[in-house]
Each structure stands twice: as C-alpha cells, then as structure tokens.
Amino acid sequence: MRSRRVLVLLTAIAATLVTALLAAPSAVPHHGGGGNVVVFGRNATIDHPVHGDVQVYRGAATVRDRVDGDLLVFGDGVAFEGNGRVLGDVILAGGAVKNGDGRIGGRLYTPATIEGAMAMMTRTAVIVSLLLAWMIVAIVVTLMNGREVRFSSVEVRTSPLHCFALGLVAVTSFVLTAIVFSYLVPYLIGIPLLFALAVFAVLTKIYGTVALFHAVGTLVAGARTREQLARRRWLRGDLAMVVIGVLVLGALRLIPLVGPMIWAFASVFGIGVALATKFGRREPWFLAWAPVEARAAR
Amino acid sequence: MNDACQRYLENPEANPEHAKECAECRALFDALAISMEDRRSRLSLDELPLAPWEGAKHRPWGLVAAAAIFVVALTVVFFAVAGASPLSVLSSEMSRLEMMREIFRLASAAVRTAPLTWQVTIGVLFVVVNTILVLLLRRAPRGIDA
Numbered sequence: 001m002r003s004r005r006v007l008v009l010l011t012a013i014a015a016t017l018v019t020a021l022l023a024a025p026s027a028v029p030h031h032g033g034g035g036n037v038v039v040f041g042r043n044a045t046i047d048h049p050v051h052g053d054v055q056v057y058r059g060a061a062t063v064r065d066r067v068d069g070d071l072l073v074f075g076d077g078v079a080f081e082g083n084g085r086v087l088g089d090v091i092l093a094g095g096a097v098k099n100g101d102g103r104i105g106g107r108l109y110t111p112a113t114i115e116g117a118m119a120m121m122t123r124t125a126v127i128v129s130l131l132l133a134w135m136i137v138a139i140v141v142t143l144m145n146g147r148e149v150r151f152s153s154v155e156v157r158t159s160p161l162h163c164f165a166l167g168l169v170a171v172t173s174f175v176l177t178a179i180v181f182s183y184l185v186p187y188l189i190g191i192p193l194l195f196a197l198a199v200f201a202v203l204t205k206i207y208g209t210v211a212l213f214h215a216v217g218t219l220v221a222g223a224r225t226r227e228q229l230a231r232r233r234w235l236r237g238d239l240a241m242v243v244i245g246v247l248v249l250g251a252l253r254l255i256p257l258v259g260p261m262i263w264a265f266a267s268v269f270g271i272g273v274a275l276a277t278k279f280g281r282r283e284p285w286f287l288a289w290a291p292v293e294a295r296a297a298r
Numbered sequence: 299m300n301d302a303c304q305r306y307l308e309n310p311e312a313n314p315e316h317a318k319e320c321a322e323c324r325a326l327f328d329a330l331a332i333s334m335e336d337r338r339s340r341l342s343l344d345e346l347p348l349a350p351w352e353g354a355k356h357r358p359w360g361l362v363a364a365a366a367i368f369v370v371a372l373t374v375v376f377f378a379v380a381g382a383s384p385l386s387v388l389s390s391e392m393s394r395l396e397m398m399r400e401i402f403r404l405a406s407a408a409v410r411t412a413p414l415t416w417q418v419t420i421g422v423l424f425v426v427v428n429t430i431l432v433l434l435l436r437r438a439p440r441g442i443d444a
Contacts, residue, residue: 038412093401176427
C-alpha cells in the first residue's frame, strides 16, 4: 500500500518534470516541416537557402547561405562564409564557431558557453540548492517507503557490480528505446510512448538515487555493533542514513571535474539498483513458466 | 504425528511434558543432538551480526533539521558571494533545458532520415541491449532481508 503511494507520488513528480521540459516556452519560433537538411558522417556545405533545420552528425558545417531554422552540429564546429547566416538557434556539441558574429538570429548553445556563462561560485550555489531539493525528495521517499529503500540499499552494497552493469545497460536501453520510439512519432503513438519512457526513466533515477544515498550513508556512518547503535542518538535509522548520504555525495559533487563524474556514476548505480530490486519490492520482473508436474516435484 | 506433537514442535518450552510421553518427538530432538537448554544457552542474540532493520525506524528530526538548515545557509552564502539571484540562475538553467529539448527535437527527426547502415545498427543495438537488460533483470536480488 505504502509502496503504491510512493510510486504514485514519484510518478506524479516525474510526469511533472517531463511535462515541464516538453512544454517549456521556446525563445525563438521554429521553422520545422519540409526543407530540413540532415548529414551523417561527412562535412556539410550550405550554399543555397534552407527553409528548415540543418543537422550535421560527425562532421563540420560550412554555411554560405541562409538557414531559416536551427543548426545542430555534433562534430567539428561551424564556419560562416559569404551570405551565410542562421535565423534560428545554433547548437554545437564539439568544435567552434568561426566568423559567426551577427550571423546567428537565435541563441548560440555550446558546452563552453553554458558552463562558462555561469561563474564558479554561482555554479556551486546551484549545485547546493539542487542538493536541498534532493534532500527533501529523499526524506519524503524514505518516510513513505523506508523498508523498500533499505532493501535496495542492502542490494547495492551486496552486489555493486551487478547494479552498475544493470545501470549501464538500462541507461543505454533508455536511449535506444527513445530513438526507436521516435520513429513512431509521425503515427502519434510515439508521443505517449516517449512520454511514458521519460517518466519511467526519471522515476527510476529518483528512487535509485535515494537508495544510493542510504547505501552511502550506511557505509560512512552506519552502526557496526549493537552497543554502538544503542549509544547513538542521532546517527541511527533510515532517515539519518539517507541524510548523511545526501551530504556526502553532495560534498563530492562540489569537487570540480571529478564531482560530476562521481554523480554520474552514482546515477548509474542508482538506476541499476532500482531495477535490480524492482524499486525495493524484490519481486521478479518476469514470471517463470513451469508445468504443473514440475511444480509438484519441487 | 498428532496435535500434541504439533504443539510441542511449535513451542517445545511451553509443552515440556510431551517429550517424556512421546518417543517420536524425543527421537526427533535426539537426532538434532541438542537439547532445548543447550540451544538457549548457545543462541546469543548479541553474537549475531547487526541486522539492517535494527533501529531503522528511528527518526532523528534534529539531524534532519540541522542538515537542512546547513544546506540552506550554504546556498544563501554562495548566492550572496556570487552576487547572483536564484531567479537569474533559474532562467539560465531553463536555457539549458531548452537546449536539451532542441537537441531532442532535431535528433528525433534526424533518426528517420539517417543512412540505412545507421538505422540497421540502431535496430541491432536495440535488440542486443534490451536482451542483455532482460537477462540481467532475471537475476534475483542477493541482499539479505532488510
């Protein structure tokens, strides 16, 4: 009953997050539809007007004429020449913008601009405020479903390699499944399928991370003997372990460069343990078929 | 085995006279080569390892409040030192979300126009990865009862 309540609550949170992401207002109107240019595995040269978006994967883009939509480059950057300009956004994942001054109508997104726009101190403040949000979520989940969180915490400490492997495979599966579902978007069914997948992924991440907080808290501050447990006033119980875990992982998250990697690893562990224990319920995901004779013989 | 045997096996200490009357139950306990007195003396709860559920329900609200106040204070200090308002940071975070949404929108359209080899690779990877996922999910959890 309690686990159902938590599942409903977490599903509502995840659905809200995904809906907010999808429904976030866009700064620039987009010109979707026909006229899109997509190039895979080679350089692209735009020397005629494009009435849509341009996407380049594993290559560089040279823009010599007008692009009405957005430009996305996963590769070696973009160079503007002649009358080249982009009326929408330019999104770069790799490489740099050459000769781009005044030629981008929308916004320019690059990993460097996003990271660099925020000063170190501001970034730390953001991380700490997100930590507060994580703490609130962790406390609510633990209060409503402490037993399940504990089950998962025990599992991640007993089988860390299995949880990590499962987490890695699950993350890859989420990405590939999202790609496959995106094929179904023109047939409408793809949209609810993608939405459900995103909600499930967020749900798994939230629950798994809370379980990992508990595991880290127990490893760092858990009582080893009954005498130790009896002596303690504050550092005992699921709630205390989760709070300690949030503080420890949060402190590690603040370390430049290493912190985000540790947090990413923790997310993989979390997703793995959430799935390995079926959100702490320890029920099988798949029912095993057995003939009546075989069951009687057991 | 009758009802008296059943009662004795369920709670030997409450029915000690049954062992004198019933040879079958006596033989059963003799086979275990241990008397109830020995069992009691040998079984010491303190010698057992600490179970995860022991003390788990304890709720130290003082610790929770102290941790929350600490994190809130830290956030306020960092925002004050950086000279940024939480709202401006929120809008900056929103632009990151917007970028992710843009990438997702464009990439989902690109997938459908990808070369055949890419599409076949995605299909094969989808089947292989999900098969591995199912195989990994079939393994029962190993953790002891919490």
